[in-house]
Amino acid sequence: MTFLFPLGLLVLVPVVALAAAYLVMLRRRQRYVVRYAALPLLDKVIPERPQWRRHLPAALLLVALALTGLAVARPELPVRVPYERATIVVAIDTSESMRAQDVEPDRMTAALDAAGEFIEQLPNTFNVGVVTFAGTTTVAHPPDTDHAQARRTLQTVSTDSRTAIGEGVLTSLDQIRSVVGPGQEELPAHIVLLSDGSNTSGRSPELAAQEAAAAGVPVSTIAYGSENGTLNNGFYAIPVPVDAAALADLSEATGGRSYEAASSDELQDVYREIGSSIGWRTEQREVTPFVAGIALLVGLIAAAFSLRWFSRLI
Structure with missing residues (x-):
């Protein structure tokens, strides 16, 4: 007091x-x-x-x-008071390892379903964007208040090789900056990034963390999957363990929070917790x-x- x-x-x-x-x-x-x-x-x-x-x-x-x-x-x-407006970008890993079935029915399907529920619970006044990343990044939905369309774009996502976590963060930052036009008020922003592996392509997560920290945009990360996850390519099983440590370093460097989820239920709980925190600020x-x-x-x-x-x- x-x-x-x-x-x-x-x-x-x-x-x-x-x-x-x-x-x-x-x-x-x-x-x-x-x-x-x-x-x-x-x-x-x-x-x-x-x-x-x-x-x-x-x-x-x-x-x-x-x-x-x-x-x-x-x-x-x-006192915790809700933000009237904010910009949230949901960045989702779409690398081949997301087809692993250690999470039912598989990592990708469960991740997209949970991301859709997360977007649905955000306040209607929030700008919401969707970025996917594998070897390259794709802006599936630029940030705006059309949450229904943002959820629909999740149904068109497909997987690709490699994982460019750093590029996913940097593309998300670009989308956040695009919301602020000349003479417009800069809104609070947050990136929620879900991945199951280490960075294998593009610019490093360390560089992306520096950019996000300089812009004052926290990145909350979700390490999704289990240590025993495998991907079956039709001939043999390829181990695809989740790399929680790398994602935790990224969130810590940007002032965000790191989470781990090894099942679809845990992932939904994580998204609910993130949603209840990023929509509020504390003021005297x-x-x-x-x-x-x-x-x-x-x-x-x-x-x-x-x-x-x-x-x-x-």
Whole structure:
């Protein structure tokens, strides 16, 4: 918690002094003992009441005063608020290894289905683009707000040889830059990249990470597949293990997050988690009215208890 007017916290000093004075008064009262000739008679004259009732109204009053002091200082709290607009590019690996069937029905089919659901959950005001990459990159759908068309383009994807992860990131960056025309506001942007292997073609992921970091565009990566994945070419099985470490390095260098998914269910969970994070930002919001309202409510409760139990406000 931060404060717009920190000096207002000085109001808490007399509140602390009042609390200390109350405690001193209680200790002094305990020193005096009134002697009665017949203690059994005292029990009949004065009904027994829980000791905490004597102190609860005073304690609540002190809490109300303390909250009022906080309200004077105008407190702020970090609050998650949704972006009204943003640009998201979904980059999908379409190399031959994505035909491996360690994920049912195969890596590619499950990846495209999950990507479609991810696009569907994004706010309608977000620009969404789709980039595919194997040995070369293809802009399947330039970023715009036509999410339905972006999902339809996923059904036309085919696989190819090699894997150009760095090129996929750089092409995605170019698409993000194309959204910002002359005189237009630069929007928050994010790249979500899914791959199952290491870079084997084009410019390096390290160079792409530098470009993305310089542009202030995080790249969140999803390492998709299992360590035991194989691709059957009709004659023998070719091992195609996922390279999670390389993708984690890419996301870390750009300020994004890295994920791993070894099944279609896990991939859908990852996409849901990414969607719930990239659509929001954290900013400081003043909460003075809420603190003041709580202070008033606590004060009213203290007064109500005091009236109910002792027939007085305080």
